Amino acid sequence: MKMKKPKAFLVSLGCAKNTxxxxxxxxxxxxxxxxxxxxxxxxxxxVNTCGFITPAKxxxxxxxxxxxxxxxxxAKLVVFGCLAKRYEKELKxxxxxxxxxxxxxxFAEIKTLxxxxxxxxxxxxxxxxxxxxxxxxxxxxxRTCAFCAIPKIRGKFRSxxxxxxxxxxxxxxxxxxxxxxxxxxxxTVYYGKDxxxxxxxxxxxxELQKLNLKWIRIHYLYPSAEVYTLxxxxxxxxxxxxxxxxxxxxxxxxxxxxxMRRGHTESFLKKLLYHIRERLGDNxxxxxxxxxxxxxxxEKEFEELLKFAREFEFDYLxxxxxxxxxxxxAWENLxxxxxxxxxxxxxxxxxxxxxxxxxxxxxxxxxxxxxxxVEGYDEEVGLVPVGRTWFQxxxxxxxxxxxxxxxxxxxxxxxxKAFLSEQVGVDFKGEVS
Numbered sequence: 001m002k003m004k005k006p007k008a009f010l011v012s013l014g015c016a017k018n019t020x021x022x023x024x025x026x027x028x029x030x031x032x033x034x035x036x037x038x039x040x041x042x043x044x045x046x047v048n049t050c051g052f053i054t055p056a057k058x059x060x061x062x063x064x065x066x067x068x069x070x071x072x073x074x075a076k077l078v079v080f081g082c083l084a085k086r087y088e089k090e091l092k093x094x095x096x097x098x099x100x101x102x103x104x105x106x107f108a109e110i111k112t113l114x115x116x117x118x119x120x121x122x123x124x125x126x127x128x129x130x131x132x133x134x135x136x137x138x139x140x141x142x143r144t145c146a147f148c149a150i151p152k153i154r155g156k157f158r159s160x161x162x163x164x165x166x167x168x169x170x171x172x173x174x175x176x177x178x179x180x181x182x183x184x185x186x187x188t189v190y191y192g193k194d195x196x197x198x199x200x201x202x203x204x205x206x207e208l209q210k211l212n213l214k215w216i217r218i219h220y221l222y223p224s225a226e227v228y229t230l231x232x233x234x235x236x237x238x239x240x241x242x243x244x245x246x247x248x249x250x251x252x253x254x255x256x257x258x259x260m261r262r263g264h265t266e267s268f269l270k271k272l273l274y275h276i277r278e279r280l281g282d283n284x285x286x287x288x289x290x291x292x293x294x295x296x297x298x299e300k301e302f303e304e305l306l307k308f309a310r311e312f313e314f315d316y317l318x319x320x321x322x323x324x325x326x327x328x329x330a331w332e333n334l335x336x337x338x339x340x341x342x343x344x345x346x347x348x349x350x351x352x353x354x355x356x357x358x359x360x361x362x363x364x365x366x367x368x369x370x371x372x373x374v375e376g377y378d379e380e381v382g383l384v385p386v387g388r389t390w391f392q393x394x395x396x397x398x399x400x401x402x403x404x405x406x407x408x409x410x411x412x413x414x415x416x417k418a419f420l421s422e423q424v425g426v427d428f429k430g431e432v433s
Contacts, residue, residue, distance in 0.1 A: 018048050028121065029110070043076070049082060077100075084102060141190075152328075183219060188220050223249055245287065292321055418430030
C-alpha cells in the first residue's frame with residue numbers, strides 16, 4: 001500500500017527573485033510532500049518573506065500571524081526570505097508562532113530539516129502561468145545605494161554560470177512549455193564580472209536564444225556603460241530578446257542622485273536614455289522607477305523630476321515614496337526630512353502625469369496586429385481570455401483582453417495574432433480573427 005504524502009502549503013511575498021526561490025523550495029518538497037492550496041490541511045506551512053521596505057515587512061508579519069492560525073496539531077510553520085534574514089535575531093526572540101526562521105535561499109536547511117531526498121534538487125514548480133518563467137541569473141548586489149538594504153540582506157553579487165542557467169532554462173521549457181523567460185537579478189548589468197571578469201550578459205543571451213523560446217525579456221538594468229553595449233546588442237544581434245529596457249533611474253536631480261550614492265549624474269542619465277530611444281526607436285519600450293521624498297529632495301528637485309518625466313516620456317514609470325530604512329547608508333547619514341503627506345502628494349502628482357503619458361505613448365500600438373501570449377482568464381471580469389503583447393511585462397504592465405471567434409480554442413502559453421482595436425489606459429482589447 002502506497003504511503004500518503006504529508007501536505008505542504010507555501011506563500012511567496014515580494015519580488016520576482018523571491019518567486020524563483022519559492023519555486024525552488026517547492027521543487028525540493030515535491031519528492032516528499034503533496035502541495036496544497038489549503039493551509040489548514042498542511043503539515044508544513046512556509047512563508048517566503050520580503051523585508052525591503054516597511055509595507056513589505058508589515059505584510060510579511062501579518063501573513064505569518066494569519067497562517068499560524070491555520071496550523072493543525074503537529075504542523076510546522078517555516079519562515080524564510082529577506083525579512084527572516086534581516087531580522088533573524090528579533091524574530092527568533094519574538095515570533096513564537098514560527099517553528100523555524102531560515103535565511104534567503106534556504107535550500108540546504110530545508111533538505112536537512114525535513115530529510116528531503118537529493119532527487120529533484122534542480123526542479124522548480126512554477127508559481128507563474130506556464131507561459132513564462134523568471135530566470136534569476138545572480139544573487140546579491142555590490143552597489144551601495146543609500147536607500148537600499150539588499151546588499152546587507154543578500155550579500156555580495158554572485159553570478160550563476162552560463163551553463164547552469166542554460167540548463168535551468170531548458171528544464172523550464174521541457175517541463176512547462178515556457179515561451180518567455182524574464183531575466184532578473186538585483187543588478188543585471190553586473191552579470192559575469194565576478195565570474196568571468198567581464199560583462200557577460202550578451203554571451204548568456206546568445207546561448208538562451210538557441211533554445212526553443214519565443215521571447216526573452218531583461219529586467220533591472222542599473223544605469224551604466226554596459227547598457228550601451230546591451231542597446232547595441234538589441235539593435236544588431238537580437239532575434240528573441242525583446243527591445244524592452246527596464247532601467248530604474250530613481251531620480252534625475254544631481255543633488256538627489258549624489259546623496260542616493262547612485263554613482264552617476266543627470267547628464268549621464270539623459271545621454272544614456274536619449275541614446276537608447278534614438279537607437280531603438282518607437283519599436284522599443286523604456287520602463288523606469290523613481291523614488292520621491294528622499295531626504296535631499298526639496299520642491300526644486302521634485303520639479304526637476306516632474307519636468308524630465310514630462311519631457312522624456314517613459315512608456316512606463318513606477319513611483320515609490322521613500323522609506324527611511326534601518327541598516328542603510330541613508331539611515332546612518334541622513335534625516336528623514338520630507339513629511340509623509342508630502343511624499344504621498346508627490347507620488348500622486350507624478351503618477352497622474354505619467355498615467356497620461358503612458359496612455360499616449362502606448363497608443364502607437366493601437367490599430368496594429370501583434371502577437372499575444374495567452375495566459376488564462378481574467379479573475380476580476382470573468383471568463384475573458386487575457387494575454388500579453390511583447391510590450392507588456394508580466395505583473396507590472398497592462399494586459400490584453402482577447403475577443404475570440406467561436407471557432408477559437410486557446411490554451412495557456414499559446415501565441416495568437418490579435419488586432420488591437422481598443423485601449424483603456426495601459427490595457428488593450430485584442431480581436432483574434
